[in-house]
Amino acid sequence: xxxxxxxxxxxxxxxxxxxxxxxxxxxxxxxxxxxxxxxxxxxxxxxxxxxxxxxxxxxxxxxxxxxxxxxxxxxxxxxxxxxxxxxxxxxxxxxxxxxxxxxxxxxxxxxxxxxxxxxxxxxxxxxxxxxxxxxxxxxxxxx
Numbered sequence: 001x002x003x004x005x006x007x008x009x010x011x012x013x014x015x016x017x018x019x020x021x022x023x024x025x026x027x028x029x030x031x032x033x034x035x036x037x038x039x040x041x042x043x044x045x046x047x048x049x050x051x052x053x054x055x056x057x058x059x060x061x062x063x064x065x066x067x068x069x070x071x072x073x074x075x076x077x078x079x080x081x082x083x084x085x086x087x088x089x090x091x092x093x094x095x096x097x098x099x100x101x102x103x104x105x106x107x108x109x110x111x112x113x114x115x116x117x118x119x120x121x122x123x124x125x126x127x128x129x130x131x132x133x134x135x136x137x138x139x140x141x142x143x
Contacts, residue, residue: 037117039092040091040092040093040113040117041092041114041117041118042092043091043092044091044092044093044111044113044114044117045114045132045135047088047090047091047092047097047111048091048097048109048110048111048114048132048134048135049109049132049134050082050088051072051076051088051089051097051099051109052107052108052109052134054075054076054079054081054082055068055072055075055076055099055107055109056106056107057079057081058075058078058079059105059107063075065101065105065107068099068107069099069100069101069107072089072099073085073086073089076088076089091111091113091114092111092113092114093111093113093114095111095112095113097109097110097111098110098111098112100137101137102137107134108134108135108136108137109134109135110135110136110137111135114135115128115135
């Protein structure tokens with residue numbers, strides 16, 4: 001019976017394997033960057049809608065529009081619908097939502113970072129207004 005000698009890996013072979021792993025890691029990292037931005041955009045869309053719905057419900061329960069605009073955190077806390085009201089008032093990029101009066105008796109919950117993100121993707125305010133009407137107000141100063 002012949003015994004087979006085990007040959008150790010050379011330094012060059014180890015360096016090639018590490019180089020290939022590095023290339024694969026950088027490709028995955030680069031493709032994940034777009035996914036992270038889309039995740040932030042999704043959080044902003046859903047968060048702004050939730051804030052809008054809770055504050056609109058509070059107005060329907062008798063809250064004054066001016067009071068809600070002055071202190072939205074108070075109304076989010078008192079509603080009981082928000083688990084963590086302070087974090088709910090932040091968009092996906094960590095910025096605060098801009099809550100403004102829209103028309104006579106409505107509000108808009110605006111994320112300026114989300115609007116910039118959509119503009120960078122080639123979408124304009126009209127596209128946002130069509131899909132997310134609670135996020136755009138003609139009364140607010142938008143870029």
